[in-house]
Amino acid sequence: MSPVVTPHTDLPDKIHGRTRYVADLHLPGELVGAILRSPHAHARIVSIDVSRALAIPGVHAVLTGKDVPHPAFGPTQYKDWNILASDRVRFVGDEVAAVAAETPEAAAAALNAIDVVYDPLPAVFSPEEALKSGAPVVHDEKPDNRPMHIKIERGDVDAAFARAAIVRGGRYTTNRIYQGHLEPIGVIATWAEAEGLTLITPSHIPYRARETYAAAFGLPEEKVRIQVPPIGGSFGAKYVHKAHLIAAALARAARRPVRIVFDRYEDMLTAHPRVPLTIDIRIAADAAGRFLGKDVTVWADAGARVYWSPNVLATACSRPDSLYHFGSVRAEGHLVYTNHSPTTCMRGFGNAEMLFAVESVIDEIAEGLGMDPAEVRLKNIVRKGETTVHGYRLDSCELEACVTRVMELSGWSRRKDLPKYRGLGMALGNHVSGYRGIDPRFEGSTAVARLRADGQVEVETGEIDLGQGMSATYAGIAARVLGVDPARVLVKSGDTGRYPFGIGTLASRSTVIGGNAVRLAAERLREALERFAEEALGPGARWRDGVAEADGKVYDLAELARLYRARHAGDVLEARASYTPDTDFPDPSFYGNPSPAYPFAAHVAEVEVDPETGRARVTGYWAVHDAGVVLNRAAATGQVVGGVAQGIGWALMEDLKTHSGAVQNLSLLDYRMPGMADVPPVVVEFVEVPDPHGPFGAKSVGEVAIDPVPAAVANAIAHALGVRGKALPLTGEVIWRALHDDGRAAPLMR
Amino acid sequence: MTEEVFTLRINGRTTRWTGDPLAPLADVLRDGLGLTGTKIGCRTGECGACTILLDGRPVMSCLLPVAAVQEMDIRTIEGLASDSRFEALADAMAACGGAQCGYCTPGIMVTLSAALQHPDWFADSGYEAALKNNLCRCTGYQAIREAIAQVQGGATSTAVAAPAGAGPAKEVASR
Secondary structure (H helix, E strand, O other): OOOOOOOOOOHHHHHOOOOOOHHHOOOOOOEEEEEEEOOOOOEEEEEEEOHHHHOOOOEEEEEEHHHOOOOOOOOOOOOOOOOOOOOEEOOOOOEEEEEEEOOHHHHHHHHHHOEEEEEEOOOOOOHHHHOOOOOOOOOOOOOOOOOEEEEEEEOOHHHHHHOOOEEEEEEEEOOOOOOOOOOOOEEEEEEEOOOEEEEEOOOOOHHHHHHHHHHHHOOOHHHEEEEOOOOOOOOOOOOOOHHHHHHHHHHHHHOOOEEEEOOHHHHHHHOOOEOOEEEEEEEEEOOOOOEEEEEEEEEEEEEOOOOOHHHHHHHHHHHHHHOEOOOOEEEEEEEEEOOOOOOEOOOOOOHHHHHHHHHHHHHHHHHHHOOOHHHHHHHHEOOOOOEOOOOOEOOOOOHHHHHHHHHHHHOHHHHHHOOOOEEEEEEEEEOOOOOHHHOOOOOOEEEEEEEOOOOOEEEEEOOOOOOOOHHHHHHHHHHHHHOOOHHHEEEEOOEOOOOOOOOOOOOOOHHHHHHHHHHHHHHHHHHHHHHHHHHHHOOOOEEEOOEEEEOOEEEOHHHHHHHHHHHOOOOOEEEEEEEOOOOOOOOOOOOOOOOOOOOEEEEEEEEEEOOOOOOEEEEEEEEEEEOEOOOOHHHHHHHHHHHHHHHHHHHHOOOOOEEOOEEOOOOOOOOOOOOHHHOOOEEEEEOOOOOOOOHHHEOOOOOOOOOOHHHHHHHHHHHHHOOOEOEOOOOHHHHHHHHHOOOOOOOOEO | OOOEEEEEEEOOEEEEEEEOOOOEHHHHHHHHOOOOOOOOOOOOOOOOOOEEEEOOEEEEHHHOEHHHHOOOEEEOHHHOOOOHHHHHHHHHHHHHOOOOOOOOHHHHHHHHHHHHHOHHHHOOOHHHHHHHHOOOOOOOOHHHHHHHHHHOOOOOOOOOOOOOOOOOHHHHHOO
């Protein structure tokens, strides 16, 4: 049976404009919700007067902090959320009041008619400033502004640095990246006494979002239902969002469905970007280029509220240590409150940022030793069969093959002969396929496989398709187990009230964790079909390639389904299975094997810099991945190319520029994302060796695709110029200043 | 708000619509007429998700007041499906994985349909020029290029990249 061939079963509808996203849906009686946001980065709310807003015709509800519950809740262990601000606002865009009205015009007029008196407070915008004594305190419960402080050390780092032949490092900073989903954030909320709260919203982690929202309203989890329409891109932004809660509060107050759909301005203001990191790094090596030690200190700007930033920081402090043998590693991480808009997850979080620093420093070590950067990498990479410094068990690893293949594909040997202003840069990446540390209670997935009356197979999962092609991959897995055409398998997901509980789509977990559950459920369905064939057709019945045979006659699935229905009072044949990976919850020192399978990648970027404008253009890109056995080639390739494109935007052009806490470029014109002309041809190859734990040998690919990209592009630019950019993004202006060395470039380039 | 009655020619049918003359065509199509294939990404003419054809030319309907398009031929994604070259491109897009989340895809398909009908408009710089106003955050555009190459009979123009990993690697490396 061939592997999956259909890239995505939902594509014909998407291509013809027939897919209905949340903005395309309406409920009868629906009101328009709108949110009043703080213009101040930090201020005390002196008073709020909503009387004029309530008098506007068509306004059904006006809520302030006084009208909503205030339990301690939030999506992580740091319970610092509210539904609406009560006494203080902590960032520009913080939610102060909300209205529900019959028309957008009435809602806008009501927002304008709410009178808020603020008393501005001193604000803090830099994590390092926020840690100083006397800095403005963002949350009184954390007077040091530091909700999380990580220290990890393995091996004797100081001794390693003392005996090193070479030490390189410096300060690297990463930028505030907007996830850039083309579909703005949106939600429709309804409230009913018996059923509770229903949210129609494209969350890719709906069960966890449900827990957060239930806690906010003091409801049992079962009284919150999230229905997930097709997701128009997320990349981390749409998992959990205050707009969902505010729509829910409005629906409850107005007793009418309430819809909030952001415009691009509000989306960019509150989508909550990638966590900007400041990284001080040193790596020590011996004269042969073998690493002896790595020492990093990381400051993460959480903004004014904790979304998912603790996990980003923990990943930055640990993940690349399972890519190379550093000999000894030490990391200190500070998660710091500031008066910026909260920051959160985006594809490849933490790891891609730290790899930007690590891979840059590796190139500096190679240069210092007069070695080829690829050679230094090959001397230090992890390999199959090893357990890494933090306990990751690498039961498959084709990283060396990825490196040698990407060197061939990119023509790496021509690197030394490239003319000035052209450069080749390499970077490697690793990731997980699910991460045990996401949820202290469990990791795993549950799936149902059902034989429908028409002979089609229906698969239900708690995981979520967000356009990456998960459903098609699951259809392929079930089809392969059952010996049927993938087109005969329908995958359903995205309703917490209906489908199996699941953790959702994050940490690159859907192919391996959810895919294994689908495989197991399909296997149980096949076993049940074998038993039923014998029961219905006699002991001589045999099951083979999607059909049963008995007495020389062939019975297809539709006939078996009809027989089953007739013999079982109209019921359908279904099987349910859970997959629990053999992984460890990381201990307090972050040790343990957190994932069943680890993907790897080796990337090479080629750039050309225009010395007149400073603009760097990526002219070639090669990406070789160890994703195990590829189940869905078009989709996997699409994940890699899409990740590369996002990484190029990240490295060269994207940055939410802030001034006194306010983002200055809140439009797609002022925040430029890569267009077609910005993305070069990307050559993608897979080194396909089965992983023992993935379904049919597969591993993840979605996030490892972006992990090496900023570093590969930055290394190519450093090679082209002879000076290194240590602060992303490396825009034309930054590079031009470095080339013209007017003194102002110093903080940005070496 | 002033209300006026407009006669609109949409996808070959004549429709009457009553409302604000300054209402963006995108809202009229979506909310007034239920044609939700036209997507709203930014409302400021920057992303291309709301692209429609106006007398055959791709324009962003979020910037276009409905009063400006009376008597003109408006074609949305819903009105393109009968064209066989469009369907060939749609099949190629599905086969190549030219869409992921799909939100930008109708706008891209509308733009490309104009390019298919009038290749001379974009002759000098190929499809790159046609698609310069359509943002896609998922695909990195490569699968879209591959789909275009497929409907062009497999021939790759200067503007269309070779499929990923499909061509001899050395050719790419020595470009």
